[in-house]
Amino acid sequence: MQYSIVLYSKLNEHEDWRxxxxxxxNEPFHSKKLSYKQIGxxxxxSQYGISIDMNGNGDGNKIYRMNEISDMFCDRNINKYAKITxxxxxxxxxxxxxxxxxxTNSQEFVGRTGIFKRFSSEDIVFASYLIRVRTNxxxxxxxxxxxxxxxxxxxxxxxxxxxxxxxQSNINAEELKRIKIPILAEAIQKAIRSxxxxxxxxxxxxxxxxxxxxxxxxxxxxxxxxxxRHQLSFVKNYSNTQSAERIDAEYFQPMYEEIVGKxxxxxxxxxxxxxxxRIKNKNFIPKDKVSYKYIELANIxxxxxxxxxxxxxxxxxxxRARREVNTGDVIVxxxxxxxxxxxxxxxxxxxxxCSTGFHVINSDKINSETLLIFLKSLAGQLQLKKGxxxxxxxxxxxxxFNSIILPKVTVxxxxxxxxxxxxxxxxxxxxxxxxxxxxxxxxxAIEKDEKQAQNWINSELKKLNI
Numbered sequence: 001m002q003y004s005i006v007l008y009s010k011l012n013e014h015e016d017w018r019x020x021x022x023x024x025x026n027e028p029f030h031s032k033k034l035s036y037k038q039i040g041x042x043x044x045x046s047q048y049g050i051s052i053d054m055n056g057n058g059d060g061n062k063i064y065r066m067n068e069i070s071d072m073f074c075d076r077n078i079n080k081y082a083k084i085t086x087x088x089x090x091x092x093x094x095x096x097x098x099x100x101x102x103x104t105n106s107q108e109f110v111g112r113t114g115i116f117k118r119f120s121s122e123d124i125v126f127a128s129y130l131i132r133v134r135t136n137x138x139x140x141x142x143x144x145x146x147x148x149x150x151x152x153x154x155x156x157x158x159x160x161x162x163x164x165x166x167x168q169s170n171i172n173a174e175e176l177k178r179i180k181i182p183i184l185a186e187a188i189q190k191a192i193r194s195x196x197x198x199x200x201x202x203x204x205x206x207x208x209x210x211x212x213x214x215x216x217x218x219x220x221x222x223x224x225x226x227x228x229r230h231q232l233s234f235v236k237n238y239s240n241t242q243s244a245e246r247i248d249a250e251y252f253q254p255m256y257e258e259i260v261g262k263x264x265x266x267x268x269x270x271x272x273x274x275x276x277x278r279i280k281n282k283n284f285i286p287k288d289k290v291s292y293k294y295i296e297l298a299n300i301x302x303x304x305x306x307x308x309x310x311x312x313x314x315x316x317x318x319x320r321a322r323r324e325v326n327t328g329d330v331i332v333x334x335x336x337x338x339x340x341x342x343x344x345x346x347x348x349x350x351x352x353x354c355s356t357g358f359h360v361i362n363s364d365k366i367n368s369e370t371l372l373i374f375l376k377s378l379a380g381q382l383q384l385k386k387g388x389x390x391x392x393x394x395x396x397x398x399x400x401f402n403s404i405i406l407p408k409v410t411v412x413x414x415x416x417x418x419x420x421x422x423x424x425x426x427x428x429x430x431x432x433x434x435x436x437x438x439x440x441x442x443x444x445a446i447e448k449d450e451k452q453a454q455n456w457i458n459s460e461l462k463k464l465n466i
Contacts, residue, residue, distance in 0.1 A: 027160070029447075030180065030182075034182040036181065038179065039145070039176060042140040045132070048103075048130075048131055049132065050084065050125055052082045052128075059081050059083055060082045061093075061123055061125055063081060063125050064116075065130075066109060066112060067341075069102060070301035071114075071301070072115065072150055072439075074100055074116040076207060078124065089125065093123040093125055095118070097115060097116065099114070099133050099145055100130045101113045101130065101132075103176070104171070110170070119204070131173050131176060140189070143196040143438075144184065144193070147442050151446075152443060154181075161178070195434045196434075202428070210420075210421070213373050213417045213421050214377055216413060217373050217374060217417060226259075226378070227378075229254075229255055259378070260383065266408070270406060271405075271408060273402055273403065279359070279398075279402065280323065280324070280360040280362075283322040284323065284353065286317055292317060293309045294354070294355075295310075295325070295331070295352060297338050297355060300331075300342070304342060304421075305428060306343045306345075306346070306349065320355045320356045322355075325354050326362075327349075329361065329362045330342065332358060332359045332360075333358060334358065334401065335394075335395050336388040340376055340381060344368050344421075359398075366414065367414050367418050370414045370418070374407070384396055387403075430464070434466075438457075
């Protein structure tokens with residue numbers, strides 16, 4: 001049995017007199033060489049997001065959720081929208097260098113933090129389970145705050161403050177403000193800002209490479225200028241409902257037939273998905289005392305990137321951790337609302353596990369990069385959406401997934417797409433490495449001193465020829 005001894009007087013140090021062991025026994029290391037302040041003392045703004053119904057139909061303003069925070073940035077691909085008033089837009093629209101903190105979710109994802117770098121003229125807002133903060137830049141740069149909250153010390157301090165209930169954790173704004181941050185020298189904070197700025201330029205480049213790959217495929221399929229039209233009324237025969245074993249009007253929307261018809265007209269031909277790919281749908285039972293990497297839906301971000309994973313022994317994994325994946329596999333979310341959560345498995349995640357909420361596929365007829373692009377494109381997304389059914393949880397089942405129509409893309413086009421996507425992943429990896437340097441530099445400043453941290457950052461950048 002493990003235990004710790006805490007003085008009674010220590011309970012009085014917290015305004016709420018917290019006496020839970022998780023909070024008292026997990027205080028992070030604080031360097032005696034550094035000066036610390038509560039985060040609340042270096043903020044000019046802290047604000048909860050807007051509580052409002054969201055939609056995936058593009059109706060209203062884009063709204064950030066926890067899923068769109070990855071690798072310390074707020075993503076540019078945002079899947080949800082909200083119809084809000086002008087006053088609400090003015091109150092909740094994000095400004096450049098706002099920092100978003102995820103205050104509620106599972107214990108694994110609560111505390112996820114990213115910085116918003118403005119990438120368009122759109123007014124983008126944020127959901128109620130996020131907290132937006134702005135810093136007094138004379139003391140703490142927002143990039144440094146973001147890096148610190150992603151260090152092991154920032155994460156530890158945030159998670160120990162979480163109030164845990166059934167399958168949920170919550171950190172309110174006041175607890176966030178109580179976290180202590182070391183006030184590092186201006187020089188190292190500016191070095192961290194520079195790392196973020198260069199990293200964001202690389203993110204933009206990787207986004208462009210993805211768009212180029214998608215345009216290659218859409219152009220090949222003749223779909224560059226095609227947009228779906230949702231019809232309010234149309235006529236179907238009763239026999240159609242019998243053969244489909246569906247009576248919901250959405251399933252028979254003409255736009256679904258139209259996109260399938262366009263794919264079937266492709267010059268190279270087409271095949272149902274189950275004839276073009278290998279489907280890995282057998283359950284894998286993890287072994288107790290063996291450690292596994294585990295991928296959840298929340299780990300999938302835009303452009304097929306996997307940002308982080310859970311690492312745990314077999315007995316600690318959730319019961320849905322039952323799909324084994326290998327390098328080159330494509331994992332496809334089956335859950336409506338997250339159908340765009342599709343990713344390519346890298347070498348790092350070979351023999352990892354993923355949730356049964358994913359379909360897992362690979363093929364020797366169409367490369368994984370082309371599969372990724374097609375299924376994330378409008379042609380793939382509409383077919384996935386059409387196949388969804390259910391009441392409490394709507395999802396695309398095996399039969400509907402297997403019947404998705406895939407184009408038999410020519411080898412030359414597949415090679416072009418693979419080249420773009422491979423370069424995209426390389427660019428994204430460099431971007432991620434720069435953010436890792438920023439985070440590790442902050443940890444080194446805390447554990448050793450600022451001078452060593454600055455020298456280490458410079459040496460790592462030299463290795464990367466940056």
